[in-house]
Amino acid sequence: MRSAGWAKHGMRRLAGKAVALAALFVAAGIVMAQARRDAGERTYKTFCASCHGAAGKGDGPMLRHLVQAPTDLTLLAKHHGGVFPSLRVSDSIDGRSSRENGPHGSREMPVWGTVFRAPAAPGTVGPRDPEREARQRLVDLLDYLSRIQDRSATGRDSNQE
Numbered sequence: 553m554r555s556a557g558w559a560k561h562g563m564r565r566l567a568g569k570a571v572a573l574a575a576l577f578v579a580a581g582i583v584m585a586q587a588r589r590d591a592g593e594r595t596y597k598t599f600c601a602s603c604h605g606a607a608g609k610g611d612g613p614m615l616r617h618l619v620q621a622p623t624d625l626t627l628l629a630k631h632h633g634g635v636f637p638s639l640r641v642s643d644s645i646d647g648r649s650s651r652e653n654g655p656h657g658s659r660e661m662p663v664w665g666t667v668f669r670a671p672a673a674p675g676t677v678g679p680r681d682p683e684r685e686a687r688q689r690l691v692d693l694l695d696y697l698s699r700i701q702d703r704s705a706t707g708r709d710s711n712q713e
């Protein structure tokens with residue numbers, strides 16, 4: 553009898569701990585997701601804003617030095633039927649599979665795939681996988697760009713292509 557009571561009590565305590573632990577994991581997950589998001593924004597501000605503008609509207613300070621105007625990155629979804637074209641955007645940012653060549657060739661947009669593979673800053677420790685890091689940067693960037701899309705008058709029900 554007595555031991556059953558203890559067992560019950562123990563179970564309840566364990567369940568309480570499990571709930572607390574689960575809450576902790578959820579909180580940690582949110583914090584980590586937030587950090588990832590900020591990573592995308594940081595990469596954007598560092599590498600893209602000079603041409604595409606702080607808010608992605610294609611009006612960065614480099615604009616007047618360019619032959620082609622940088623794309624308004626907030627309208628990517630709008631121009632694709634309201635759906636953010638991740639694959640296309642990813643390919644054009646990476647640029648390594650582009651048939652046009654480099655910043656000094658027919659393509660004004662830099663080939664970021666090679667830039668993102670660049671060596672780590674001095675003082676970085678541990679083994680690195682440059683290709684993986686480049687991909688992660690791209691994924692973070694896509695996440696950021698997908699969140700700055702102009703959602704006015706868009707959506708799957710919109711009839712523009």
Ligand code: HEC
Nearest residue numbers: 599600603618620621622623641644645659660661662664
């Ligand atoms: C040196 C200026 C410059 C910088 C820096 C730059 N871009 Fe661009 N980008 C351009 C220009 C110019 C275009 C439009 C013409 C072209 O595609 O070459 C463009 C086009 C694009 C497009 C549209 C391509 C398409 O398929 O329509 C995307 C997406 C893009 N840039 C993302 C980025 C991201 C993300 C970064 C930062 C990692 C970045 N750009 C940095 C100049 C730049």
